[in-house]
Amino acid sequence: MTATRSGAGPDDGPPVVDVRNLRKTYRVKGGPEKVAVADVSFEVRRGEIFGILGPNGAGKTTTVECLAGLRRADGGTVRLLGRDPQAAPASVREDVGIQLQEAALHDRITVGEALDVFASFYERRADPAELMDLLDLTEHRNVQFGKLSGGQKQRLSIALALVGKPQVAILDELTTGLDPAARRATWELVERVRDSGVTILLVTHFMDEAERLCDRLVVIDRGTVVAQGTPTELTDGLRRDRGVRLRFAEDTGRGRALDLLTALATRDDDVTAVVSADGEIEVTGTRKVLFAVVRELAAADVVPDDVRTVTHSLEDVFVDVTGRQYRADENDEENVA
Known part of the structure; x- marks a missing residue:
């Protein structure tokens, strides 16, 4: 930003x-x-x-x-x-x-x-x-x-x-x-x-x-x-899903949230994928994915300890337009005599 x-x-x-x-x-x-x-x-x-x-x-x-x-x-x-x-x-x-x-x-x-x-x-x-x-x-x-x-x-x-x-x-x-x-x-x-x-x-x-x-x-x-x-x-112009990451202090809370959000993905077009890894749940979807996740968890009285949106960077832009990862020292041959 x-x-x-x-x-x-x-x-x-x-x-x-x-x-x-x-x-x-x-x-x-x-x-x-x-x-x-x-x-x-x-x-x-x-x-x-x-x-x-x-x-x-x-x-x-x-x-x-x-x-x-x-x-x-x-x-x-x-x-x-x-x-x-x-x-x-x-x-x-x-x-x-x-x-x-x-x-x-x-x-x-x-x-x-x-x-x-x-x-x-x-x-x-x-x-x-x-x-x-x-x-x-x-x-x-x-x-x-x-x-x-x-x-x-x-x-x-x-x-x-x-x-x-x-x-x-x-x-x-x-x-x-x-x-x-x-x-x-x-x-x-x-x-x-x-x-x-x-x-x-x-x-x-x-x-x-x-x-x-x-x-x-x-x-x-x-x-x-x-x-x-x-x-x-x-x-903002990236052709990519938005993301939300959730962290729970207790495994039971994370497990219940994972079940709720996995089920949500089958019926809500704003949620495209739900993945659990490294103690977090990441939910991807449209620009409305955050609202869908919060609404679902609030209705079930499941409260995460931490909620973070996954923001895109200029590095994501480079990957999107070139099809490869950004390496700052990739072609260090510019200053040719």
């Missing part, structure tokens, strides 16, 4: 990013042509966090590098703020900030020095002190890059992407390698940046990250968009 937004949210004006039928291939020395991006299309609205989700090697990084004018596309069209970064990369340089997965700084440069150096590249620049305050880096101003924690390095990467006061920020695999606490803190920072007025393209292979942060997203697999929409639209 997406987080509650505190900012104004996406607007209904023209898209700030418009990608149509993007294609990019590589010629591997001594080998066959590799298709990194086969056919990718999407639009990004001003003021939203837009996700590009998929396993490693799916074509995500290549897509945003073409969008930023860092790689030449072999086909399709790309527009950023109405301009063509393929024909004129310099035309978007002042308006897009990029944090790339493989980017690194010299170990001895300090946080303050890095921000000052990067700020010097832009005619229009943010106040480094304000950025450090926004991203909780002020107390680390004089700390060398090599001595920062993983989370602190990622916060600095975001600051460097924002130092040119961009309208659009591309954040690539932002939380890879971070511990759970640092990941959650980074998510909060991303939302804070979006609420400051920056449109964000979030490249990630983490399903939970996309569900938490993204207003809308595309799922890319093997260089092609296989699903797109809001996280809720994608999960």
